[in-house]
Amino acid sequence: xxxxxxxxxxxxxxxxxxxxxxxxxxxxxxxxxxxxxxxxxxxxxxxxxxxxxxxxxxxxxxxxxxxxxxxxxxxxxxxxxxxxxxxxxxxxxxxxxxxxxxxxxxxxxxxxxxxxxxxxxxxxxxxxxxxxxxxxxxxxxxxxxxxxxxxxxxxxxxxxxxxxxxxxxxxxxxxxxxxxxxxxxxxxxxxxxxxxxxxxxxxxxxxxxxxxxxxxxxxxxxxxxxxxxxxxxxxxxxxxxxxxxxxxxxxxxxxxxxxxxxxxxxxxxxxxxxxxxxxxxxxxxxxxxxxxxxxxxxxxxxxxxxxxxxxxxxxxxxxxxxxxxxxxxxxxxxxxxxxxxxxxxxxxxxxxxxxxxxxxxxxxxxxxxxxxxxxxxxxxxxxxxxxxxxxxxxxxxxxxxxxxxxxxxxxxxxxxxxxxxxxxxxxxxxxxxxxxxxxxxxxxxxxxxxxxxxxxxxxxxxxxxxxxxxxxxxxxxxxxxxxxxxxxxxxxxxxxxxxxxxxxxxxxxxxxxxxxxxxxxxxxxxxxxxxxxxxxxxxxxxxxxxxxxxxxxxxxxxxxxxxxxxxxxxxxxxxxxxxxxxxxxxxxxxxxxxxxxxxxxxxxxxxxxxxxxxxxxxxx
Amino acid sequence: xxxxxxxxxxxxxxxxxxxxxxxxxxxxxxxxxxxxxxxxxxxxxxxxxxxxxxxxxxxxxxxxxxxxxxxxxxxxxxxxxxxxxxxxxxxxxxxxxxxxxxxxxxxxxxxxxxxxxxxxxxxxxxxxxxxxxxxxxxxxxxxxxxxxxxxxxxxxxxxxxxxxxxxxxxxxxxx
Numbered sequence: 001x002x003x004x005x006x007x008x009x010x011x012x013x014x015x016x017x018x019x020x021x022x023x024x025x026x027x028x029x030x031x032x033x034x035x036x037x038x039x040x041x042x043x044x045x046x047x048x049x050x051x052x053x054x055x056x057x058x059x060x061x062x063x064x065x066x067x068x069x070x071x072x073x074x075x076x077x078x079x080x081x082x083x084x085x086x087x088x089x090x091x092x093x094x095x096x097x098x099x100x101x102x103x104x105x106x107x108x109x110x111x112x113x114x115x116x117x118x119x120x121x122x123x124x125x126x127x128x129x130x131x132x133x134x135x136x137x138x139x140x141x142x143x144x145x146x147x148x149x150x151x152x153x154x155x156x157x158x159x160x161x162x163x164x165x166x167x168x169x170x171x172x173x174x175x176x177x178x179x180x181x182x183x184x185x186x187x188x189x190x191x192x193x194x195x196x197x198x199x200x201x202x203x204x205x206x207x208x209x210x211x212x213x214x215x216x217x218x219x220x221x222x223x224x225x226x227x228x229x230x231x232x233x234x235x236x237x238x239x240x241x242x243x244x245x246x247x248x249x250x251x252x253x254x255x256x257x258x259x260x261x262x263x264x265x266x267x268x269x270x271x272x273x274x275x276x277x278x279x280x281x282x283x284x285x286x287x288x289x290x291x292x293x294x295x296x297x298x299x300x301x302x303x304x305x306x307x308x309x310x311x312x313x314x315x316x317x318x319x320x321x322x323x324x325x326x327x328x329x330x331x332x333x334x335x336x337x338x339x340x341x342x343x344x345x346x347x348x349x350x351x352x353x354x355x356x357x358x359x360x361x362x363x364x365x366x367x368x369x370x371x372x373x374x375x376x377x378x379x380x381x382x383x384x385x386x387x388x389x390x391x392x393x394x395x396x397x398x399x400x401x402x403x404x405x406x407x408x409x410x411x412x413x414x415x416x417x418x419x420x421x422x423x424x425x426x427x428x429x430x431x432x433x434x435x436x437x438x439x440x441x442x443x444x445x446x447x448x449x450x451x452x453x454x455x456x457x458x459x460x461x462x463x464x465x466x467x468x469x470x471x472x473x474x475x476x477x478x479x480x481x482x483x484x485x486x487x488x489x490x491x492x493x494x495x496x497x498x499x500x501x502x503x504x505x506x507x508x509x510x511x512x513x514x515x516x517x518x519x520x521x522x523x524x525x526x527x528x529x530x531x532x533x534x535x536x537x538x539x540x541x542x543x544x545x546x547x548x549x550x551x552x553x554x555x556x557x558x559x560x561x562x563x564x565x566x567x568x569x570x571x572x573x574x575x576x577x578x579x580x581x582x583x584x585x586x587x588x589x590x591x592x593x594x595x596x597x598x599x600x601x602x603x604x605x606x607x608x609x610x611x612x613x614x615x616x617x618x619x620x
Numbered sequence: 621x622x623x624x625x626x627x628x629x630x631x632x633x634x635x636x637x638x639x640x641x642x643x644x645x646x647x648x649x650x651x652x653x654x655x656x657x658x659x660x661x662x663x664x665x666x667x668x669x670x671x672x673x674x675x676x677x678x679x680x681x682x683x684x685x686x687x688x689x690x691x692x693x694x695x696x697x698x699x700x701x702x703x704x705x706x707x708x709x710x711x712x713x714x715x716x717x718x719x720x721x722x723x724x725x726x727x728x729x730x731x732x733x734x735x736x737x738x739x740x741x742x743x744x745x746x747x748x749x750x751x752x753x754x755x756x757x758x759x760x761x762x763x764x765x766x767x768x769x770x771x772x773x774x775x776x777x778x779x780x781x782x783x784x785x786x787x788x789x790x791x792x793x794x795x
Binding site (some may be wrong): 382392473545598 | 621622629632645647649650651652653654655657658659661662663664665666667669670671672674675676679680682683699787790791794795
């Protein structure tokens with residue numbers, strides 16, 4: 001596959017001009033933004049030349065916000081209002097967070113997702129993440145000199161639906177158009193696979209600051225097919241720091257720590273861990289605000305011993321992923337190391353021992369995810385012609401429903417390729433039953449109470465019938481972002497009742513709107529003008545695409561149909577001249593509806609063409 | 621999208637249990653290359669929606685044909701037979717006896733915490749799986765014995781469950 005094709009400056013990819021699109025790695029410890037420039041994927045630096053943006057947000061009483069290095073340096077000073085590793089709280093309830101006692105935050109238990117009380121008010125992890133994304137968006141817009149068409153945002157492959165939804169909400173809140181949520185190991189595989197023109201089965205071992213993923217991929221003729229994925233969404237470099245921190249407490253025998261001193265020691269713990277990647281021992285010293293001191297030496301052997309159980313905790317999901325893929329370690333052609341924590345020598349050694357080969361580390365483990373995401377963003381924006389690669393990814397955890405007796409019935413098993421849809425039929429168990437409650441679950445466990453609850457909703461208005469006569473079809477649809485929507489419909493009587501749900505851990509549209517309003521009151525942007533501008537841009541894009549399709553495929557439409565679409569375009573153009581963004585939105589929806597049949601015909605024709613070529617290839 | 625088309629027709633393959641896996645994989649890739657939502661990410665919503673429906677359908681068809689049990693169930697369904705009908709549980713006594721022996725062997729491996737026993741058992745189960753697949757091809761494609769094929773499909777399902785149980789024991793022993 002011709003890759004990294006260099007395009008001459010000024011030679012835009014006709015007929016469209018180059019669309020600005022970026023890849024964003026929203027990490028536990030650091031975040032990055034990258035883009036494809038002149039055919040090459042590059043990380044965009046800030047003005048001071050830093051590529052990494054520490055994923056740290058500090059809130060001030062005057063509603064000011066620091067993000068990145070400025071916030072990082074304040075974490076010991078102002079630990080309650082300086083949020084680090086917020087990714088660990090995304091889509092998580094209070095009960096999900098294990099080491100709550102050692103964290104300096106004032107948690108607020110809220111339905112769905114935990115929140116944090118700061119000097120600037122209560123903040124949800126979605127809002128905190130949005131602050132990080134906003135800084136990256138601004139960095140990209142300044143570097144690229146224009147508004148972004150959209151972004152690919154990466155998530156750990158093992159993120160469940162609630163965590164994915166939270167990430168997408170954060171991006172939306174930061175004013176980003178999400179082209180796709182992309183799994184981090186898959187992004188890394190793009191960056192690696194395409195650079196090395198690889199074919200065969202690869203494992204991506206991704207140990208970040210707070211999450212662990214293992215993905216097994218098959219690379220073949222430009223297709224990246226994820227065979228299986230597994231992981232632990234609460235295991236990462238932070239846990240290694242925690243082990244060193246505990247060792248420091250043993251060494252120092254301190255009186256109970258203040259939040260600031262605890263942060264200080266954690267920072268020292270991380271420094272010690274990082275020093276041990278290059279040295280066989282490190283001297284660890286600290287002076288607390290109480291005047292207490294510690295001065296001790298940590299050897300690499302001691303460090304390896306205290307973290308051995310964490311390393312072996314990554315191998316269990318690795319074995320599961322291989323088994324799900326129906327493969328053994330010896331069938332894996334290469335192992336790609338991703339995430340800052342794979343710099344730790346004992347991690348590299350354990351992976352090398354397990355796969356009996358030296359893992360690939362030639363791309364910077366901190367940057368490889370963002371680089372791959374940028375390459376995918378470039379494809380999704382339509383900037384490349386013809387020689388695109390294709391990603392076929394999977395869902396990491398089974399999706400199901402609670403059935404009688406509190407058991408889980410799997411509807412879509414883990415490692416199913418997305419997009420996917422499955423329907424399951426249910427019936428009523430009482431005469432005259434008019435409602436049925438649906439409880440949507442994610443996880444592998446048999447008991448519903450052991451799985452993550454994604455949503456509960458009730459289907460009402462079922463016509464009264466004898467028990468067992470109603471036919472209620474529950475449909476699960478997982479889109480290409482790995483996000484689930486569920487609908488239920490009673491079919492036997494012709495009466496339909498249906499409902500679409502968003503997972504309860506995601507934010508409702510009203511909540512997003514509220515946050516957007518909050519965000520805009522503190523910004524100079526005029527929300528209304530922005531909304532109007534966005535709708536006009538969308539409408540222009542739709543009209544241009546529709547015209548292009550009609551010019552290309554006029555043969556697929558008869559005169560009446562052509563006239564109907566022309567009418568839709570004319571109506572939308574008229575609305576665009578007006579001031580009402582809601583009306584433009586409705587006009588866009590109407591034109592979309594009017595062109596659906598046309599889109600279907602075009603796709604049918606494309607499929608016929610592709611399969612005709614296929615037959616010649618296979619039989620010829 | 622033509623919903624009257626069979627999964628075999630979709631991929632341009634002959635309607636048979638015997639499967640040319642390379643041809644299936646290559647047709648699948650070609651189709652996903654054409655219909656996948658990533659190809660339409662910057663297109664209007666109508667096109668994105670059509671792409672998601674198509675890609676979903678292509679994935680469903682691929683999973684059905686690729687999986688030995690699902691392919692058997694699907695082929696029999698095209699003949700108007702429900703192989704997994706809850707009222708039809710006929711199973712050869714010899715197969716049931718063998719089942720019990722395997723189940724005991726799994727329990728023994730678990731109790732003895734023996735990886736080697738488990739590896740050997742796993743090999744046996746996979747070999748038996750392949751034998752039944754070959755029988756199924758014979759029953760459906762040559763003999764057109766759909767009652768016999770239904771039983772073979774049910775046997776394959778049993779084998780899948782046993783293989784999954786062995787996987788669970790691996791997990792237990794590894795952790």
